[in-house]
Amino acid sequence: MYQAAADRYDSQMPYRRCGRSGILLPEISLGFWHNFGDNDDLVEGRQIMRAAFDAGITHFDFANNYGPPYGSAERNCGQILKEDFSSYRDELIISTKAGHDMWPGPYGEWGSRKNLLASLDQSLARLQLDYVDIFYSHRPDPHTPLEETMGALATAVNSGRALYVGLSKYPLAMLKDAVEILTAMGVRTLIYQPPCSILRPWPIEEKILPWLHETGIGCIAFSPLQQGLLTDKYVDSIPPNSRAKGESSFLTEDMVRDSQPTLRDLKKIANSLGISLQHLALKWVNQQQGMTSTLIGARTVSQLEDSISSTQIPDLTEDTLDAINLVTQARANS
Ligand SMILES: NC(=O)c1ccc[n+]([C@@H]2O[C@H](COP(=O)([O-])OP(=O)(O)OC[C@H]3O[C@@H](n4cnc5c(N)ncnc54)[C@H](OP(=O)(O)O)[C@@H]3O)[C@@H](O)[C@H]2O)c1
Numbered sequence: 125m126y127q128a129a130a131d132r133y134d135s136q137m138p139y140r141r142c143g144r145s146g147i148l149l150p151e152i153s154l155g156f157w158h159n160f161g162d163n164d165d166l167v168e169g170r171q172i173m174r175a176a177f178d179a180g181i182t183h184f185d186f187a188n189n190y191g192p193p194y195g196s197a198e199r200n201c202g203q204i205l206k207e208d209f210s211s212y213r214d215e216l217i218i219s220t221k222a223g224h225d226m227w228p229g230p231y232g233e234w235g236s237r238k239n240l241l242a243s244l245d246q247s248l249a250r251l252q253l254d255y256v257d258i259f260y261s262h263r264p265d266p267h268t269p270l271e272e273t274m275g276a277l278a279t280a281v282n283s284g285r286a287l288y289v290g291l292s293k294y295p296l297a298m299l300k301d302a303v304e305i306l307t308a309m310g311v312r313t314l315i316y317q318p319p320c321s322i323l324r325p326w327p328i329e330e331k332i333l334p335w336l337h338e339t340g341i342g343c344i345a346f347s348p349l350q351q352g353l354l355t356d357k358y359v360d361s362i363p364p365n366s367r368a369k370g371e372s373s374f375l376t377e378d379m380v381r382d383s384q385p386t387l388r389d390l391k392k393i394a395n396s397l398g399i400s401l402q403h404l405a406l407k408w409v410n411q412q413q414g415m416t417s418t419l420i421g422a423r424t425v426s427q428l429e430d431s432i433s434s435t436q437i438p439d440l441t442e443d444t445l446d447a448i449n450l451v452t453q454a455r456a457n458s
Contacts, residue, residue, distance in 0.1 A: 126208040129178035136436055137180030142416045144340030145314055149417040151435050153183035159423045160200050161191035170204050175425045179432050185419055187221035188243045194226055198250035206252045220247040223262030235265030235273035244285050259286035264294045274305040281311050288314035296332050313341050320345035322408050337414035344417045345409045351375040354405035359387045389451040406434040
């Protein structure tokens with residue numbers, strides 16, 4: 125029987141307001157893309173969820189197709205949520221998403237009303253929840269009218285299946301249109317979820333963060349470690365039991381080898397500050413203006429604890445940010 129740590133909010137986890145909303149999110153949130161599927165160690169997974177909550181991480185992020193197989197992360201964690209967290213439901217912000225490929229046939233992906241609302245009902249069943257706190261459109265759909273996708277998000281809120289809505293990976297022009305449509309429908313956009321890391325500073329380059337900040341929408345950056353690439357372990361090798369050695373096509377051994385010269389340069393900057401590469405990477409994302417939370421993954425409790433401890437590092441100075449910029453510019457020009 126799990127009893128959450130009594131001092132979970134006395135810990136060092138800082139909270140930030142999510143745009144101009146009533147919601148505070150922890151600086152570090154926990155994602156379930158990897159590590160909670162049917163082939164993963166769910167004993168460790170349960171410990172990761174408990175350790176996260178005990179450390180003040182009040183936000184768990186899912187999507188319909190996290191696993192593998194698709195749906196298994198929600199199903200496995202739904203059972204853990206029921207067994208361990210049902211008395212803490214009101215202390216948790218739980219999100220899920222729909223839009224990527226999920227089930228066969230023409231309605232199993234993208235942004236139709238059919239896909240989003242059927243997927244949300246499936247997610248609620250797997251998670252064994254009455255509602256999620258945030259329901260996202262997981263990716264922009266170039267073919268479905270935005271009014272239809274946003275209408276489905278509005279229905280999710282108006283029907284009580286979700287408390288808030290979010291948008292993920294929308295380019296700025298489409299994001300602005302989507303937010304305007306939602307506003308006209310009487311639904312506020314709580315949060316935007318883009319990829320963001322030192323090696324993939326997309327929302328910064330596209331100037332999305334300042335617009336979010338002005339508009340009062342929060343931002344949660346996914347894959348801040350670039351799927352583990354921005355950690356000490358890949359600087360000189362590709363260790364066993366790492367994502368790059370596994371079956372993920374999103375991080376391959378070739379990608380690691382191509383990045384190692386850059387990793388070595390970034391590691392020198394981290395060394396000069398007496399911190400690890402992963403702490404440099406997490407801090408860099410975390411201190412971007414307008415960033416509400418940094419959405420990490422963890423395969424072990426010790427990885428989780430290591431990421432949480434990055435919240436205690438002082439902000440990187442302008443000199444350090446310039447040095448990082450030089451490294452990434454050199455990579456872009458090579
Ligand atoms: N909206 C979207 O389209 C989208 C897309 C992707 C992700 N996301 C969200 O973002 C979350 C995080 O994504 P992510 O897992 O790619 O994040 P990440 O934090 O960049 O990478 C996490 C991985 O890095 C490795 N790692 C973490 N800490 C480490 C440490 N201290 N030392 C060495 N290795 C360490 C682990 O992999 P190994 O140990 O296995 O190497 C871990 O699973 C996802 O779970 C999901 O919720 C959203």
